[in-house]
Structure formats: structure tokens, C-alpha cells
Amino acid sequence: MAQQLPLDELSTVIARIQGLLLTEEKVHTAVRLLAQAAKESVPGTIGAGVSLLDARGRRTSSGYTDRIVSQADATQYECGEGPCLTAWATEEPVLVRDLTEESRWPEWRNAVAGLPVRSVVSAPLVAGKESIGALKLYAATPNTYDESSVILLQLFAAPAATLLSHIQASEAPHRMTQGLQASLYSRDVVNRACGVLMERLGISHEAALHRLIKQARDENTALQQISERVLAGTPAHGA
Known part of the structure; x- marks a missing residue:
């Protein structure tokens, strides 16, 4: 079962990422650093990624720690369904304890059947009143994530969304x-x-x-x- 990190450790991770993000010139580099920190923060995670989506739900920029994330994400965009897209659209976190027992997103679930993806947790990135994408974690074993993982990811996603929106706005405000x-x-x-x-x-x-x-x-x-x-x-x- 997933364990929530102590708040002081979480704060340390966030502070480290804040410093890195604020010194990076390119959004994709900052996103990649953020995703790596998210992966290290949640036990059992084999890959993490941040997707920034436009008004149609299309990926406009993303960073990922491992190829498995790129593969699972690309399949979501191709199928037009999945936990990341649902987290973005509903502005609510999505928890998948065991993908083989999941009835949602049947096309995506079947498409990733050959990948080592059994548990997923995704949280929307909301900056102010704007939802700019989603932060997601993948695990190869079932029941890796639980409600504590959701809480942890939400705590991490809040400052992440603010930082990402700031970087995006500073690079192309209009x-x-x-x-x-x-x-x-x-x-x-x-x-x-x-x-x-x-x-x-x-x-x-x-x-x-x-x-x-x-x-x-x-x-x-x-x-x-x-x-x-x-x-x-x-x-x-x-x-």
C-alpha cells in the first residue's frame, strides 16, 4: 500500500523543484525535472509525467521520466480517453488501483494491455481558475496507489501548476x-x-x-x- 511522505519531506522536494524551474529557460526541461521529482516522491512509481493540454485536450507539451510514460500517454491521446484526459476534463484526481479490473476507458485499457501499467494516479494541474493539464504516475504492480497517493499528488500538483503556468506565460504571454x-x-x-x-x-x-x-x-x-x-x-x- 502506498505511504504518504511526511510534509517536511514533501516541502523539501517542492522547494528543490521550485528553484530548478525558476532557473530553466525551456518549458520542456522544467517539466522533465518536475516529473522526475514526482517519481521519486511516491514509492513504487516506475514513471511520471506532466501533460499540458490545449482546449481540445491535445498534448501541447510534456515531460516524462521513462519511455513507458511516453507510450501510455501517447495511447491516451490516440484513443481520446484515459485517466489523464479525465483528470483534465473533470478537474478531479483519478485513481486506478488495478487497471485489469477497471471498467473505464475500455479502448485505452486494451491498448496498453501489453505495457507494464497496472496502477495509475493522475491529478489536474490547476493554476488559479485555469486547468492547464495533468500530473500522472504509473506503477507496474496493482494496488501501488491509494487515497494517500491521491492526497500526496494533489499537494505536489498545486505548486507545480503555478510554476508551469508562470513559465508558460513568461515565454509566450499572449x-x-x-x-x-x-x-x-x-x-x-x-x-x-x-x-x-x-x-x-x-x-x-x-x-x-x-x-x-x-x-x-x-x-x-x-x-x-x-x-x-x-x-x-x-x-x-x-x-
């Missing part, structure tokens, strides 16, 4: 400001569309979100556009 505004608007539209489907079909928020993501992938269009159509009265697939 572009990032527009992107973050678009992301905020997109999340509001998606959440309201999920609410419509929940009431119309009697399903959970997560099931509604998966339905929207699948239609966006099938039609090769933005999740926001699909959500706007639902709000305008055009049914989603199966609705």
Missing part, C-alpha cells in the same frame, strides 16, 4: 492567455453538456464525458464543438 481563456470556456461548455446528457439519459457525469469524447474522436472534431451541439439541442451519439 498565446497562453488566449489558450487559458479558451480552456476555461471549453471546460464550462463540456461540463454543461455532460449535465444535459446526465439528465436526458440517466447516466453518470463520467459516462456522459466518455460519450462526448468518443463522438468527438469519431467525427474528428473538437470536444467543445460536440458539447455546443448538445447544448443547442443536437443529440450526441445514442442520445
Whole structure:
């Protein structure tokens, strides 16, 4: 079972990363350093990574500690589903104790069946009111992560999001400001569309979100556009 690090040790890790991030010139280098610290902070982790996503949920920048993270992440983006994308869209942490017993994200779960991924925990990166991506950890054994892992990752993700948003804004203020505004608007539209489907079909928020993501992938269009159509009265697939 995962064990939460003492707060003083966690603070030391965060302080070290703060200093590194503030002296780095490139976002991808800072992200890679951050991911390595996250991996070292949670026992049993074989890989960690940070994904920064645009308003469509596409990866715009990422850092990872091991190739397994790159492979598992790339599959999420290809399938249009997975714990990282769900953490971003819902702004809530996602805990997977044993992927072989997981009923969510069936396409992604099947796609990574050959990879040593059994446990996953992912937390959204929220800076102010803006969700800029997600921090995730992978483990090769089941039940590596539990609720204490979620708490630890959230504590780590909060300052990480602030630092990453600061670096992004300082490198391209105009572009990032527009992107973050678009992301905020997109999340509001998606959440309201999920609410419509929940009431119309009697399903959970997560099931509604998966339905929207699948239609966006099938039609090769933005999740926001699909959500706007639902709000305008055009049914989603199966609705």
C-alpha cells in the first residue's frame, strides 16, 4: 500500500523543484525535472509525467521520466480517453488501483494491455481558475496507489501548476492567455453538456464525458464543438 511522505519531506522536494524551474529557460526541461521529482516522491512509481493540454485536450507539451510514460500517454491521446484526459476534463484526481479490473476507458485499457501499467494516479494541474493539464504516475504492480497517493499528488500538483503556468506565460504571454481563456470556456461548455446528457439519459457525469469524447474522436472534431451541439439541442451519439 502506498505511504504518504511526511510534509517536511514533501516541502523539501517542492522547494528543490521550485528553484530548478525558476532557473530553466525551456518549458520542456522544467517539466522533465518536475516529473522526475514526482517519481521519486511516491514509492513504487516506475514513471511520471506532466501533460499540458490545449482546449481540445491535445498534448501541447510534456515531460516524462521513462519511455513507458511516453507510450501510455501517447495511447491516451490516440484513443481520446484515459485517466489523464479525465483528470483534465473533470478537474478531479483519478485513481486506478488495478487497471485489469477497471471498467473505464475500455479502448485505452486494451491498448496498453501489453505495457507494464497496472496502477495509475493522475491529478489536474490547476493554476488559479485555469486547468492547464495533468500530473500522472504509473506503477507496474496493482494496488501501488491509494487515497494517500491521491492526497500526496494533489499537494505536489498545486505548486507545480503555478510554476508551469508562470513559465508558460513568461515565454509566450499572449498565446497562453488566449489558450487559458479558451480552456476555461471549453471546460464550462463540456461540463454543461455532460449535465444535459446526465439528465436526458440517466447516466453518470463520467459516462456522459466518455460519450462526448468518443463522438468527438469519431467525427474528428473538437470536444467543445460536440458539447455546443448538445447544448443547442443536437443529440450526441445514442442520445
